[in-house]
Amino acid sequence: MAEELWRPSLDLALHRNRLSPQVRFVQLATIRETGRPAVRTLAFRGFLGETHQLTFATDGRSVKTAELEQSPYAEACWYFHLTREQFRFTGTVFSVGADTSDRALREARIEVWREMSDESRLTYTWPDPGRPRIPLAPFPTLAPDPLEPLPHFCLLVLEVRDVDHLELHGNPQHRWRYSKDAHGRWSGIEVNP
Amino acid sequence: MAEELWRPSLDLALHRNRLSPQVRFVQLATIRETGRPAVRTLAFRGFLGETHQLTFATDGRSVKTAELEQSPYAEACWYFHLTREQFRFTGTVFSVGADTSDRALREARIEVWREMSDESRLTYTWPDPGRPRIPLAPFPTLAPDPLEPLPHFCLLVLEVRDVDHLELHGNPQHRWRYSKDAHGRWSGIEVNP
Numbered sequence: 001m002a003e004e005l006w007r008p009s010l011d012l013a014l015h016r017n018r019l020s021p022q023v024r025f026v027q028l029a030t031i032r033e034t035g036r037p038a039v040r041t042l043a044f045r046g047f048l049g050e051t052h053q054l055t056f057a058t059d060g061r062s063v064k065t066a067e068l069e070q071s072p073y074a075e076a077c078w079y080f081h082l083t084r085e086q087f088r089f090t091g092t093v094f095s096v097g098a099d100t101s102d103r104a105l106r107e108a109r110i111e112v113w114r115e116m117s118d119e120s121r122l123t124y125t126w127p128d129p130g131r132p133r134i135p136l137a138p139f140p141t142l143a144p145d146p147l148e149p150l151p152h153f154c155l156l157v158l159e160v161r162d163v164d165h166l167e168l169h170g171n172p173q174h175r176w177r178y179s180k181d182a183h184g185r186w187s188g189i190e191v192n193p
Numbered sequence: 194m195a196e197e198l199w200r201p202s203l204d205l206a207l208h209r210n211r212l213s214p215q216v217r218f219v220q221l222a223t224i225r226e227t228g229r230p231a232v233r234t235l236a237f238r239g240f241l242g243e244t245h246q247l248t249f250a251t252d253g254r255s256v257k258t259a260e261l262e263q264s265p266y267a268e269a270c271w272y273f274h275l276t277r278e279q280f281r282f283t284g285t286v287f288s289v290g291a292d293t294s295d296r297a298l299r300e301a302r303i304e305v306w307r308e309m310s311d312e313s314r315l316t317y318t319w320p321d322p323g324r325p326r327i328p329l330a331p332f333p334t335l336a337p338d339p340l341e342p343l344p345h346f347c348l349l350v351l352e353v354r355d356v357d358h359l360e361l362h363g364n365p366q367h368r369w370r371y372s373k374d375a376h377g378r379w380s381g382i383e384v385n386p
Contacts, residue, residue, distance in 0.1 A: 021274070022272075022274050025272065027220040027222075027232055027270050027272075028232075029220075029222035029230035029231065029232035029268075030230055031224070031228070031229070031230055035224070035228065035266075036224070036266040036268070036283075037222035037223055037224055037230045037231075037232075037266060037267060037268050038222065038230075038268055038281075038283075039220055039221075039222035039230075039232050039268050039269075039270040039281065040270055040279070040281060041270060041272045041279055073228075073229040073230060074230060075222075075229070075230050075231055075232050076232075077220050077232040077233055077234060079215075079218065079220075079234045081214070081215050086233070086234055088231075088232065088233060090229075090231075119364075122364070123365075123366070123386065126365055126385060126386065127385045128385055129384075129385050129386065130368075130370075130384050130385060131384060131385050132382055132383070132384055132385075133368075133382075133383040133384055133385050137385075139364075139365040141364065171312075171315070171332075171334065172316075172319055172332040173316070175323075175326075177323075189325055189326075190325070190326040191322075191323050191324060191325055191326055192319060192320045192321055192322050192323060192324050192325075192326050192330075193316065193319065193322065
């Protein structure tokens with residue numbers, strides 16, 4: 001559908017860049033408790049069900065989880081190296097923890113945990129992220145149960161409201177901006193790069 | 194010097210990843226006029242003189258230039274693909290335009306313009322970035338004078354206050370945090386990844 005052209009464009013970018021090991025690396029910007037910006041790299045963990053909402057995994061003990069509870073506004077920047085294009089997704093993020101009462105969200109959280117690598121799951125067994133490292137603190141080397149998420153494993157869901165798509169190849173370049181209105185309808189215009 | 198170990202670590206990352214075409218791509222997060230976060234990919238344009246301040250190029254007509262004037266707080270996320278490590282630089286950004294009275298800054302601005310590619314310089318001749326595209330609007334195809342920056346070409350300077358360095362290889366991973374105090378002295382600690 002014309003009003004959701006950003007999604008086919010993103011699917012195409014994912015396909016065309018599938019041989020890049022970093023194809024799923026996204027930078028998520030949030031607001032710190034001080035009102036200042038923060039940004040870090042996260043792995044895209046797929047769309048939530050049939051929606052256009054982007055999911056990421058995070059440790060509920062991390063600073064960003066607390067920050068997002070205070071201010072849900074976020075922007076994700078996704079740069080595709082092979083095709084030289086950038087998507088910026090603006091919206092709000094909610095966190096899905098072990099205590100969620102929504103069945104679809106509960107299942108989505110478990111599914112993402114199951115699809116993660118042992119290497120990624122292992123990091124959730126480590127001591128509190130961001131705290132000073134204690135030299136002899138135990139860092140388990142055996143990955144946890146792949147079927148049962150650890151309690152502090154959280155799914156982050158980015159509800160996208162605006163999309164900015166920039167294609168750097170071509171002269172001149174091309175750039176589109178898409179927005180969702182209060183009724184959930186998408187519209188897009190081409191803007192100057 | 195021990196208190197500036199992040200800089201040798203960054204220099205090493207730049208060297209080890211020098212064969213990656215994206216080695217200089219950084220995501221800069223800022224605050225919109227609404228207080229919400231924004232983040233986009235920029236090319237690192239070198240350190241400012243002998244300092245540890247990071248420079249980027251921008252179009253003075255862009256939204257981010259106006260945003261940074263209102264709120265200078267920023268964070269840059271720099272992910273190095275080959276060595277799998279991330280630096281996050283937290284601080285404030287100031288903009289250097291054609292009207293700067295500081296001689297060193299004026300020269301730095303001109304030097305970055307000169308070192309940019311024709312392809313990058315050309316984008317500064319295009320119509321106002323982010324505005325709706327007018328079908329027949331002229332997009333020049335001849336790059337401007339490489340010796341004389343266009344008036345709206347701006348240098349962005351990120352004054353770094355805190356650095357978060359995460360190495361993803363290794364089990365467990367390693368992460369350090371560096372901070373600059375009011376006297377300009379750096380200190381660092383290792384934290385949990």
